[in-house]
Amino acid sequence: MEGLEQxxxxxxxxxxxAKIDIVPNPxxxxxxxxxxxxxxxxxxxxxxxxxxxxxxxxxxxxxxIDWLDRSVKKTVKVKKVVDGEEKEVVETTEEKLPxxxxxxxHLYSMAxxxxxxxxxxxxxxxxxxxxxxSLTPVWxxxxxxxxxxFDLYGVxxxxxxxxxxxxxxxxxxxxxxxKDYREPNDYEYEPTPHDDVLEKAKGHYTSRPAEEELKPx
Amino acid sequence: xxxxxxxxxxxxxxxxxxxxxxxxxxxxxxxKNSIWPLQFGLACxxxxxxxxxxxxxxxxxxxxxxxxxxxxxxxxxxxxxxVTKKMAPQIVRLYNQMADPKYVIAMGACAISGxxxxxxxxxxxxxxxxxxxxxxxxxxxxxxxALLHAFMELQSKIDEQKLSGANKAAHLEPEEPSxxxxxxxxxxxxxxxxxxxxxxxxxxxxx
Numbered sequence: 001m002e003g004l005e006q007x008x009x010x011x012x013x014x015x016x017x018a019k020i021d022i023v024p025n026p027x028x029x030x031x032x033x034x035x036x037x038x039x040x041x042x043x044x045x046x047x048x049x050x051x052x053x054x055x056x057x058x059x060x061x062x063x064x065i066d067w068l069d070r071s072v073k074k075t076v077k078v079k080k081v082v083d084g085e086e087k088e089v090v091e092t093t094e095e096k097l098p099x100x101x102x103x104x105x106h107l108y109s110m111a112x113x114x115x116x117x118x119x120x121x122x123x124x125x126x127x128x129x130x131x132x133x134s135l136t137p138v139w140x141x142x143x144x145x146x147x148x149x150f151d152l153y154g155v156x157x158x159x160x161x162x163x164x165x166x167x168x169x170x171x172x173x174x175x176x177x178x179k180d181y182r183e184p185n186d187y188e189y190e191p192t193p194h195d196d197v198l199e200k201a202k203g204h205y206t207s208r209p210a211e212e213e214l215k216p217x
Numbered sequence: 218x219x220x221x222x223x224x225x226x227x228x229x230x231x232x233x234x235x236x237x238x239x240x241x242x243x244x245x246x247x248x249k250n251s252i253w254p255l256q257f258g259l260a261c262x263x264x265x266x267x268x269x270x271x272x273x274x275x276x277x278x279x280x281x282x283x284x285x286x287x288x289x290x291x292x293x294x295x296x297x298x299x300v301t302k303k304m305a306p307q308i309v310r311l312y313n314q315m316a317d318p319k320y321v322i323a324m325g326a327c328a329i330s331g332x333x334x335x336x337x338x339x340x341x342x343x344x345x346x347x348x349x350x351x352x353x354x355x356x357x358x359x360x361x362x363a364l365l366h367a368f369m370e371l372q373s374k375i376d377e378q379k380l381s382g383a384n385k386a387a388h389l390e391p392e393e394p395s396x397x398x399x400x401x402x403x404x405x406x407x408x409x410x411x412x413x414x415x416x417x418x419x420x421x422x423x424x
Contacts, residue, residue, distance in 0.1 A: 168339065169303050169402040176338045183338035184406035188418035189330070197336060206420045 001114040002053070004032055010051070015043045023120065033104070033118035038133055041121055042159075045138040048107060048117065056107035056117055059139035062146060064153035065102040066126070066178045072097060099126045101155050105135065105142065123155060126178075134160035152177035241380045248292075248318070249280075249375040252368070255291035255311065256284035260298025262325040262358040269361040279368050288314040293371070295364070296350075299327035299334060300341040302407050306399045312348045313396040318388035320375070322367050323350045326357045333357070346411035348397055 002010075008020045011034075018040035023033045036044050048056045072095045080089045101123045108115030123130045134157035136143045146157045147166040154175035157163055165172065174181055185200060193201040227237050258266055269276050276282050285291040288311045300308055312321070323344055326332030334340035344350065351374060354367040378386035387393045397415060400407040 167303075171402040171404060173404045174338075181338070183336075184410065186342060186406065186410045187335075188342070189421060190335075201421075204421065206422055 001109075001112070001117075004034060004117075007048075007054070007117065008034065011044055011047060014047045014051070015040050018044055020044070031116070031118055033120050035120045035122065038121055038123075038131075041133045041135065042138065045105075045119070045135045048119070049138050054117070055109045055111040056115065057139075058108045058110045058115075059105055059135070059141045060108055060116070061104075061106040062135075062142050062149065063104050064149040064155060064177065065104060066153060067099050067102060068126075068179050069099040070097050071095065100124065101126055101130050101153050103132055103146070103149055103155060105139075107139075126154075130154055131156045131158055133158050134163075136160055151175070154178065244380060245376050245378060249372040251283075252279075252281045252293045252320070252371070252375075253283045253285050253291050254281055254293040254295050255288055255315065256286050257311070258297045259300060259304065260325075260327065262297035262328070265358045265361055266295055266297045266324065266364060269364045274361040274365060276365065276368065279365065279372065281368055288312075289316060291315055292319055294319065294321045294348075295324055296321060296328040296344045297324045298358075299332070300344050301339055302341050303339070303402075305341045305344075305347065305407060306402070308344060309347045309397060309399045313399070317395045318375075318378075318386065319395070320351045320371055321348055322352045322354065322364075322371065324354050324364060324367070325359055326355060329353050329355065341407070343416075346416045347400060349415055 004022050008022060011018055011020055019037040021035040023035055025032050048054055073092055074095065075090055075092050077088050078091050079086055081087075082089065103121050105119045106115075107117045107119065121132045123132055130153075132155055134142070134146055136146060136157070137159060143161065144166060146160055147162070147164060149155050150157060150160075150163055151165040151167050152175055164170065168176070176183070185203070187201055187204055189204075190197060190201040222237060222239075230237055258264075268274055270282060270284060281293070288294075292315070294308075294312055294315065296308065312319070321344070323329050327334060327340065328344050331337070331340050331342035335342055341347075352367045352370050354363050356363050359367075380386070380389065388395065394414075397412055400409060400412075402408075
């Protein structure tokens with residue numbers, strides 16, 4: 001199978017205006033992926049599916065990722081004039097990056113027995129604009145998994161044929177796989193509490209009566 | 218043992234070929250040897266329950282082989298597996314539809330307390346939050362022998378139930394509820410998260 005750089009170039013030729021970025025993966029898995037802009041996602045997906053050299057006709061897995069708002073600190077050495085002398089001063093600038101939700105598709109080719117090609121799409125933010133184009137019209141197997149992402153992450157897929165919650169009940173309002181989700185606090189007993197669970201379990205403890213009170217009078 | 222008759226006299230009578238019993242004893246003997254479980258399974262514990270019902274372990278030896286597909290015909294609910302919050306209202310509804318006298322076995326860690334999923338958001342932390350449980354079997358999953366043990370425990374429990382008097386069996390008390398409110402699907406959790414009339418967890422004393 002051709003490399004991602006080559007695939008990127010061919011997508012750009014086939015789908016004019018498409019913005020494609022390559023996300024490198026420095027981990028041992030070494031599976032870089034393509035970030036596709038939402039506007040052209042359907043056309044790009046159609047190209048990947050139908051292109052005779054690629055024929056990525058099998059979408060094996062779709063999953064979501066929640067990226068919280070984060071701030072990146074950058075330290076820059078700047079030359080400044082302090083007290084009439086030129087000195088090197090270290091300045092830190094903090095840049096705030098807004099969070100977003102991401103959908104990741106793992107694509108294989110049954111025809112050519114190759115893959116995976118991993119594509120990603122990103123939402124504008126984590127709240128009202130958490131929308132992505134659905135790729136179910138291209139790969140039917142994405143239908144339930146996009147519903148699962150809708151249920152657990154709260155990404156709305158435009159063009160999905162049947163966008164309902166798939167695991168939780170319809171009245172449920174939260175999205176449990178989001179990193180800022182807090183489950184209802186209904187513990188009554190925890191045999192081996194630790195870390196966060198210990199903090200939570202402490203709220204359910206009653207204080208042990210003092211030894212004097214236990215002694216028979 | 219029948220009340221009101223001396224055990225020694227009873228034994229002597231038996232040696233002479235006279236068998237004395239009581240209505241309560243006969244009634245409970247009949248009930249405990251013909252417990253019909255409700256046929257449903259929720260997770261991997263159900264596989265063990267199926268093994269218990271099959272030829273190798275053979276729950277028929279204890280009179281429990283008639284798994285009924287309808288709650289109207291069942292005496293025993295074996296909650297075999299993880300009860301998700303989405304499934305819990307249906308379990309309570311099935312329990313409500315069973316005819317008295319009815320019994321519940323909570324099979325496995327999940328049915329008792331949520332088990333390995335206790336810290337999750339989607340699993341009920343024990344079916345005893347909504348319905349009364351007669352026998353708890355720990356295990357993940359419990360072996361068929363454990364389910365048979367629970368079954369025998371239930372049999373001895375039925376055998377001891379009184380038909381009259383102050384502490385007669387709960388199903389004979391008109392005031393005792395035999396149906397329990399079905400929880401509603403709430404915005405964040407089941408509403409209510411537990412039935413306080415049924416669920417009384419022990420308070421944990423820790424310094």
